[in-house]
Every structure is written in C-alpha cells, then in structure tokens.
Amino acid sequence: MTTHLQPSIEQPRSASRFRALCASLVQWLDSDFAPEGAEAARRQPDKIDWLRCVPFIVLHVGCFGVVLTGWSVTALAVAAGLYFIRMFAVTGIYHRYFSHKTYRTSRAGQFFLALWGGTAVQRGPLWWAYHHRHHHQHSDDSEDVHSPHVHGFWWSHIGWITSRRNFPTDYNTVRDLKKFPELVFLNRFDTLVPAAFALAVWSVGWWLEVYFPQLGVTKWQLLVWGFFISTTALFHGTSCINSLAHLMGRRRFFTDDDSRNSFILSIVTLGEGWHNNHHRYPATARQGFYWWEIDITYYLLRVLAWTGLIWELKGVPNSVYVEAAKQGRSD
Numbered sequence: 160m161t162t163h164l165q166p167s168i169e170q171p172r173s174a175s176r177f178r179a180l181c182a183s184l185v186q187w188l189d190s191d192f193a194p195e196g197a198e199a200a201r202r203q204p205d206k207i208d209w210l211r212c213v214p215f216i217v218l219h220v221g222c223f224g225v226v227l228t229g230w231s232v233t234a235l236a237v238a239a240g241l242y243f244i245r246m247f248a249v250t251g252i253y254h255r256y257f258s259h260k261t262y263r264t265s266r267a268g269q270f271f272l273a274l275w276g277g278t279a280v281q282r283g284p285l286w287w288a289y290h291h292r293h294h295h296q297h298s299d300d301s302e303d304v305h306s307p308h309v310h311g312f313w314w315s316h317i318g319w320i321t322s323r324r325n326f327p328t329d330y331n332t333v334r335d336l337k338k339f340p341e342l343v344f345l346n347r348f349d350t351l352v353p354a355a356f357a358l359a360v361w362s363v364g365w366w367l368e369v370y371f372p373q374l375g376v377t378k379w380q381l382l383v384w385g386f387f388i389s390t391t392a393l394f395h396g397t398s399c400i401n402s403l404a405h406l407m408g409r410r411r412f413f414t415d416d417d418s419r420n421s422f423i424l425s426i427v428t429l430g431e432g433w434h435n436n437h438h439r440y441p442a443t444a445r446q447g448f449y450w451w452e453i454d455i456t457y458y459l460l461r462v463l464a465w466t467g468l469i470w471e472l473k474g475v476p477n478s479v480y481v482e483a484a485k486q487g488r489s490d
C-alpha cells in the first residue's frame with residue numbers, strides 16, 4: 160500500500176515546491192506578483208521566505224568576495240562615499256520625503272529622488288513608505304512588524320524583512336504616492352535601479368582598472384566594495400533605527416512608544432538617531448531639534464533646498480520646544 164501511496168503524496172508536494180520556486184523567480188523581478196493575493200499574503204503569520212530572500216542573502220555572501228579581490232584605498236573610499244550618499248537617500252528621501260512629506264519638490268524632482276533612493280537597495284519607495292507609516296501608527300505595539308520589544312532584537316533588525324507577509328506593498332496606505340505611475344513602476348520593478356547601480360559601479364571599476372592601473376583597483380574589487388560591502392553596511396546601519404533606536408539612548412519626550420535619542424546612531428545614520436524627537440514630531444524635515452544634535456541629513460536637505468531641487472522644508476513648531484522645556488529634557 161505504502162509504495163502505491165507515495166507517488167500521489169510526493170507529486171503534489173514537488174509540484175507546489177516548483178510553483179513556489181517559479182513564483183519567487185518572478186517576484187525577484189516583479190515585486191507586485193502575488194499569486195495568492197497581496198492582502199492574503201499580508202494576513203499570513205510570520206514565516207521566513209527563503210526563496211524570496213535569495214537576492215538578500217547573495218548581497219551578504221557577496222561581501223566575502225573580498226577574499227578573492229582584496230582591497231585598495233580607492234575601493235575603500237568609494238565604499239565609504241557610496242554609503243554616505245545612499246544613507247542620505249534612505250534618510251533624506253525614502254524617510255523624510257516619501258514617508259513623511261516633510262518638504263516639497265516637483266514631479267520630475269520626485270522621480271529623480273526615487274531613482275536616487277533606489278540605489279540604496281532597500282526595495283521601492285512605496286514599499287518603504289508603507290512599512291514606515293505603519294511603524295508610526297503602531298510603534299512598539301503588537302501590530303508593529305519590527306519592534307524589538309514585541310519580536311526581539313534580531314527580528315526587528317533583520318528578520319521582519321525576510322517574512323513572507325511583509326513583502327507585498329499595501330498601496331492603500333500610500334495613496335498620495337500611488338497616483339504617480341512612474342513611482343509605482345519603480346516600486347513594482349524594484350530590482351531595476353539596484354541592478355543598474357551595480358553595473359555602474361562595476362563599469363567605473365573597469366574604467367579605473369584600464370586607465371589608472373596605479374590605483375590597484377579592479378572591476379570586481381570595486382563591485383565587492385562599492386556594491387556588496389557598502390550596501391550591506393548601509394542595510395545594517397539603517398536597521399539600527401528599527402532595532403537599537405527603540406532600545407538605546409535617552410527619552411526626551413514621553414511618547415507612547417519606546418523611541419530614544421542616540422548620538423552614536425545619529426552619526427551612523429546621518430541624523431536618524433534622534434528617534435525620540437522624530438516620534439514626537441515626525442512632520443518636520445529635521446530630527447536634531449537643537450543645534451548640538453548633529454543631523455547631517457537636515458544639513459544636506461538645506462543644501463538641496465538652496466539648489467532649488469526641493470523647497471518648503473517643514474520646521475519644528477514652538478509648542479514642541481515648550482513641551483521639551485516643560486519635561487526638563489532639552490539636553
């Protein structure tokens with residue numbers, strides 16, 4: 160009996176595995192592809208989707224390519240520079256523009272910002288904004304998908320991004336962005352910009368290798384440092400705000416969550432470490448509320464405003480400063 164039953168059990172199982180593999184392959188390219196429906200996917204319990212995460216795993220494994228390519232001062236400088244430029248893309252663009260609309264720009268300017276944001280390899284602008292707005296609505300309660308107090312440190316830092324239910328974008332929470340088809344396109348095909356960016360880094364490496372051999376850079380070395388290592392560091396730097404910024408530092412405002420202000424995290428993330436300030440008043444373009452709270456993202460936004468690309472940076476209302484003074488925590 161057993162031998163007769165085996166094929167009928169094995170066949171559907173292998174067929175469903177094959178279907179899951181095909182779905183993942185499509186989803187690597189088209190992030191809106193959801194055979195079971197996006198709404199149904201979001202209602203599933205948390206479960207790591209290993210197939211879907213292969214590109215994310217490759218990003219980390221690619222860092223070990225350094226064993227083969229070695230290093231050079233130029234490659235290190237490029238990696239650091241791209242970390243800086245793309246951390247701004249996350250903080251100044253995905254966060255302070257797409258998630259909170261703390262300043263204004265033109266439609267062309269918005270598209271340019273979306274392309275810049277895409278180089279950070281943190282998926283599309285609408286997906287990012289959707290999750291971040293959800294975080295503000297449910298900070299540290301049971302609905303918050305990346306609270307260290309609900310799910311533990313590692314889930315808040317990296318686990319949540321691997322969960323099947325967190326992949327689809329909830330377009331209903333980003334209706335203001337959904338009305339721009341060019342943004343929806345970049346969000347749907349969210350590997351296009353990262354792939355073009357990786358190719359650009361590799362091409363610059365090739366150019367340096369051919370025309371400036373004295374620098375000791377090769378195309379593969381620059382790809383490892385400028386793309387894999389820099390992007391992986393960027394991911395973990397950003398993730399510190401989801402994990403450590405709700406655990407480490409001081410609380411100036413008695414917000415409903417456990418957000419905190421941390422100078423160290425502000426350096427790592429160009430100003431996002433003033434997270435308790437941010438949770439108290441997310442509508443402002445600045446997160447360092449006082450001159451001594453270093454907020455490099457805000458300084459760069461001021462520079463962009465000076466160029467005319469963006470305008471109407473929203474400030475901190477006086478009532479928030481009064482509240483800070485009343486609570487005796489202005490330092």
Ligand SMILES: [Zn+2]
Nearest residue numbers: 294298418434
């Ligand atoms: Zn937070």
Ligand SMILES: [Zn+2]
Nearest residue numbers: 258291437441
């Ligand atoms: Zn925010």
